[in-house]
Amino acid sequence: MLIRRYSFLRISLILYITLFTLINCNSNDQMLWGRKLPETRLLINRADFSFLRHIDFEKEKLSEVLKLGREAPYYFHFIFKELGLRSIAGDMAQLAWKRGKGYLKEEAGLLLLAEAAAREEYQFLEELAGKYLTLFEGFKHIYQAKRFLVEALYWQQRDEEVLELLEELKTFDSLAYGADPELFFFQAVSSCRLALAGWEDLFISLISIAPASSIHQRALSFLRLNNRQLKFSPEIFSFLKTRVLLYSGKEKEAVDILTEKLAAIDPEVLKDLFPELSNAYFAANRLRQGFEFFLRIAAKLTGESRLGALEMAARLLRKAGDHNQAAAMLAEVVELTSESSRKDRAIWYLLDMSLAKSPGRILAVLSQYAPLWQQGDYFDDILGKLISRWVAGRNWINLSGLYRSLNHVASGNIQARLAFILARAQTYGYLPSDPGVKERVELLEEAAARNPAGYYGMIAAVLLGKGTIVGLKPAEQEKKDSLLEDSLSGPEELAAGFFRFGLPLYGYRIVRKHRDSFSPANILGAAEELNRAGLFLESIRLMNLYKSRLESMGWSILTPQAHQFLYPTAFITDIAELSRSEGFPAAVFLALVREESHFDANIVSRTGAVGLAQLMAPTANDMARLLKIKNPDLRDPHTNLVLGAEHFGRLLKRLKSIPKALLAYNAGLSRLRRWERAFGDLPIELLIEALPYQESRHYLRKILISSIYYSYLYRGVSPEETVRLFFPEAFKE
Numbered sequence: 001m002l003i004r005r006y007s008f009l010r011i012s013l014i015l016y017i018t019l020f021t022l023i024n025c026n027s028n029d030q031m032l033w034g035r036k037l038p039e040t041r042l043l044i045n046r047a048d049f050s051f052l053r054h055i056d057f058e059k060e061k062l063s064e065v066l067k068l069g070r071e072a073p074y075y076f077h078f079i080f081k082e083l084g085l086r087s088i089a090g091d092m093a094q095l096a097w098k099r100g101k102g103y104l105k106e107e108a109g110l111l112l113l114a115e116a117a118a119r120e121e122y123q124f125l126e127e128l129a130g131k132y133l134t135l136f137e138g139f140k141h142i143y144q145a146k147r148f149l150v151e152a153l154y155w156q157q158r159d160e161e162v163l164e165l166l167e168e169l170k171t172f173d174s175l176a177y178g179a180d181p182e183l184f185f186f187q188a189v190s191s192c193r194l195a196l197a198g199w200e201d202l203f204i205s206l207i208s209i210a211p212a213s214s215i216h217q218r219a220l221s222f223l224r225l226n227n228r229q230l231k232f233s234p235e236i237f238s239f240l241k242t243r244v245l246l247y248s249g250k251e252k253e254a255v256d257i258l259t260e261k262l263a264a265i266d267p268e269v270l271k272d273l274f275p276e277l278s279n280a281y282f283a284a285n286r287l288r289q290g291f292e293f294f295l296r297i298a299a300k301l302t303g304e305s306r307l308g309a310l311e312m313a314a315r316l317l318r319k320a321g322d323h324n325q326a327a328a329m330l331a332e333v334v335e336l337t338s339e340s341s342r343k344d345r346a347i348w349y350l351l352d353m354s355l356a357k358s359p360g361r362i363l364a365v366l367s368q369y370a371p372l373w374q375q376g377d378y379f380d381d382i383l384g385k386l387i388s389r390w391v392a393g394r395n396w397i398n399l400s401g402l403y404r405s406l407n408h409v410a411s412g413n414i415q416a417r418l419a420f421i422l423a424r425a426q427t428y429g430y431l432p433s434d435p436g437v438k439e440r441v442e443l444l445e446e447a448a449a450r451n452p453a454g455y456y457g458m459i460a461a462v463l464l465g466k467g468t469i470v471g472l473k474p475a476e477q478e479k480k481d482s483l484l485e486d487s488l489s490g491p492e493e494l495a496a497g498f499f500r501f502g503l504p505l506y507g508y509r510i511v512r513k514h515r516d517s518f519s520p521a522n523i524l525g526a527a528e529e530l531n532r533a534g535l536f537l538e539s540i541r542l543m544n545l546y547k548s549r550l551e552s553m554g555w556s557i558l559t560p561q562a563h564q565f566l567y568p569t570a571f572i573t574d575i576a577e578l579s580r581s582e583g584f585p586a587a588v589f590l591a592l593v594r595e596e597s598h599f600d601a602n603i604v605s606r607t608g609a610v611g612l613a614q615l616m617a618p619t620a621n622d623m624a625r626l627l628k629i630k631n632p633d634l635r636d637p638h639t640n641l642v643l644g645a646e647h648f649g650r651l652l653k654r655l656k657s658i659p660k661a662l663l664a665y666n667a668g669l670s671r672l673r674r675w676e677r678a679f680g681d682l683p684i685e686l687l688i689e690a691l692p693y694q695e696s697r698h699y700l701r702k703i704l705i706s707s708i709y710y711s712y713l714y715r716g717v718s719p720e721e722t723v724r725l726f727f728p729e730a731f732k733e
Contacts, residue, residue: 032067033060041068047502047533049079062091066099074104075501077111082503090115103490104497106132106141113148126152138490143173150186159190166190181206181215189222200231207240208269211276212247220244235264246276251283259289267297271305278312287320307337311346323353340374347373351382362386363398366405377411384414384694391421392679392690396431404436416451419443420460421689424730428683455701458708459685459723463730467719469712491517495526504533511542520549527565536568537598560713567709570599571612574641582649585725587715588658589645591706592665595699601637610634613644623647658726659684659700663691666699685727 032040033055043051065072074096080089093115096108109132116125129149136142146169153162166187170177177183188206191199206219220240223229229237238261245254258277262270270277274294281290291313298309314329326349333346347369354365373379383406390398403418410418423443425431438446444460451457461467488496491514498507511518511526518526523546530539543566547558558566569575569590579586596614597603604610608617611634615623623643624632632639651661651669664672679690691697704726711717724731 032064037067044068044079044502045500047504049083049502052079052083052085057088062088062095063099065092065095070099070101071096071104071497072501074100074108074111075497075503077108078498078503078506079501103138103493106136106138107494109136110141110144113145117148117151120155122152122155125149126156139173143169143176146172147180147183150183154186154190157193159194162186162190163194181209181213184209185215185218188219192222192226192228203232203240204236204269207236207243208272210273212243214247216240216243216247235261238262239265239269246280251280252286254280255284255286255289259286259293262293267300267309268305270297271301271308274308274312278316281316282319287316290316291320304337304339304342307333307339307342311342314346315349318349318353323357327353334369334372344373344375344378348379348382351379355382355386359389363401363405366402370405370409373409376409377413380411380414381694383410384417384697387414387417387421388690388692388694388697391682391686392692394430394682396422396425399425400431400434400437412450413454413456416447416454416456416460417689419447419450420456421686423447423460423463424683424686428686453705455705458705458719459727459730462720462723467723469709469719488522489517492519492522495522499526499529499533504530504535505538508535508538508542511545515545520546520553523549524562524565531565531568534570534599536570536594537600539565539568540598563709563713567594567706567713568599569710569714571637571641574638575645578641578645582645582652584649584652584658585707585711587707587710587717587722588662588703588725589648590710591703592648592662593641593644594706595702601640602635611640611644612637613640613647615640615643615647619643619647657684659688662700662703663688663696667693667696683729685730 030037035051040051043049062073065076073092077089077092077096080086080092093108093111097105097112100108113125113128113132116128125148129145129152132145133142133149136145146165150162150165150169153165166183169183184202184206188199188202191202203219203223207216209215223232223237223240232240238257242254242257242262245251245257258280278290278294281287281293294309294313294316298306298313301309310329311333314326314333317329318326330346330350334343334350337343337346350369351362351365354362358365383402386402387399390396390402399418399422403415403422406414406418419438420443422431422437423440426440426443431437437443441464444464447456447460448464448466449457452461458467491510495507495510495514495518498504498510507526508530511523515523523542527539527542527546530536530542543562546562550558567590571593572586572590575589575593576586579589593599593612596609597612599612601612603614605614609615610617610620615634617634620632620634620640620643623646624630627642627646629639629643632643634640634643648661648665651664652658655661655664655672660672660676663675675687675691679687682690688697688700704723707726708719708722711722712719
């Protein structure tokens with residue numbers, strides 16, 4: 001445990017030791033439910049809860065759990081829920097409220113309120129919420145208690161009190177209120193039941209809330225059951241039915257109503273729903289109808305609302321194949337809009353149409369629009385496709401022109417990619433001297449500078465003889481305790497307990513939900529706990545959150561130990577042994593498994609690939625026959641790794657190239673052979689750039705970077721040595 005550095009874990013351990021000391025002060029308290037207390041604590045921390053099923057809780061006192069600390073009942077509520085013992089879980093929540101304190105006591109109160117609401121015990125819910133409001137101190141907890149009270153009053157049809165409390169809630173936390181459509185529903189229904197003036201307008205506003213949801217279904221049911229639909233125009237009521245149909249996935253029925261009825265509605269009511277309505281036309285394949293609908297709407301609007309309708313009309317027309325008129329409409333949007341996101345979307349579609357229908361003009365279109373876009377990385381996908389197409393066509397002159405057009409407006413990744421490709425093209429004599437393009441060394445330096453910790457930057461740095469791990473600092477140079485806090489926030493305390501009581505996934509969800517309440521050190525501590533629990537994907541996600549938090553603070557370096565949470569060595573014994581026997585570097589196989597499954601032995605992809613090495617059944621069966629393994633269980637980690645290593649090893653022996661073996665593993669050997677026939681004359685690092693599948697290019701990039709880190713962190717191998725393994729020919733210039 002990194003107690004010295006991470007307050008999250010340090011405080012958890014202090015609490016553990018304090019509790020253990022207090023418990024040991026009284027020899028009569030050494031047993032919990034017939035089991036020695038230290039043993040119970042160890043089982044709980046390891047998430048081994050099975051022993052709890054064998055305890056007769058009619059004879060045992062539930063309050064004995066307090067020997068594990070005043071916070072224990074709260075966490076045992078979730079443990080018993082996991083075991084399906086819901087009655088005991090409810091008793092634990094009651095105990096957590098009675099005997100808890102501070103933030104956890106209030107969290108227990110919210111559990112009890114939620115359970116009362118789920119049981120639809122609204123009088124009891126009202127009493128409970130009223131009681132807790134006199135005791136809660138936390139801002140968010142007070143808001144939630146008031147929210148439950150509103151629900152209790154609504155179902156008792158105490159409408160005047162509902163409206164009064166809703167006004168309180170709106171003032172108390174306007175952001176939370178605005179994000180809760182059910183509160184708008186309560187307001188509309190209570191106003192209607194009281195026959196207050198303007199209740200119809202509240203329903204119209206409710207109908208316009210995006211996205212379509214069960215709230216719209218409830219609104220429709222209420223109006224029908226209470227015979228209030230006649231208070232609305234046929235168009236407005238049809239609009240509500242459209243929202244319900246969209247929520248139910250009945251797009252064709254919805255667009256029939258849209259086309260027939262909704263053109264008569266005030267378009268201002270519709271403007272926030274343009275994306276949802278256009279998606280309905282796309283899903284129903286009624287592209288021309290959708291185009292005409294939005295064109296009629298646009299004619300009734302002005303300003304940005306008109307441009308929003310025009311954008312939707314153009315996108316539908318583009319899909320219908322009329323690129324010329326769609327381009328004219330999108331060009332108008334680009335010229336007139338002041339919204340940066342709308343401008344970027346319109347430019348993206350203009351580029352996409354040009355690439356599809358007029359590729360010869362794409363440079364001219366880019367020269368016109370690239371200076372106008374706002375967010376360079378928004379265009380990475382379409383520019384990546386264009387770059388691959390031109391590398392495949394050996395169109396080095398166009399790539400030079402693209403490099404010049406995108407200077408200082410494209411993302412760092414695209415600029416680094418172009419600089420790297422042009423540098424390699426110069427190296428191999430593909431590209432004649434161009435006064436508008438830098439020389440090879442300068443291009444490599446640019447790639448290294450623009451993408452320092454990425455694929456292009458690392459390879460470029462190695463080729464320049466400067467290959468180092470960017471963003472890595474020696475542990476001894478760490479800024480000691482500079483990220484630590486002496487106390488935990490409420491959510492940090494909550495998450496720490498989940499980890500301590502063997503519920504790491506619950507802890508992970510708390511960190512994700514309340515990320516802004518966590519210090520960087522405690523995000524890192526949570527990542528370490530998840531790593532220890534074998535939840536590597538969740539640990540890696542928190543490490544990425546940790547890195548982004550540090551970068552926002554102006555820090556950009558991690559210690560080797562922190563990097564090891566990003567690059568864990570799960571199943572290392574099997575992986576190392578299999579790699580050695582198959583004759584490939586363990587770092588590469590670790591990187592492959594990390595990319596394929598994040599070390600989740602039970603994962604199954606959408607396409608049916610199973611387990612650590614993500615094997616499809618036919619491939620796995622072929623390897624099993626070769627190895628004489630009968631009925632292989634692909635969820636068994638050892639079996640899956642054996643078959644995956646055999647498959648990758650055979651590909652490597654056949655292709656004699658780590659990048660090609662990885663591409664064949666990812667996309668299939670037959671597809672790789674097609675690529676070799678099309679681009680086989682290109683050096684491997686440029687063949688990769690010519691691939692038409694972004695997924696395969698990205699797959700190889702990530703595995704190289706992971707291999708570099710695995711080799712360096714665990715074996716001290718330099719980045720240069722790893723890059724040479726992948727691209728030996730690149731060093732024979």
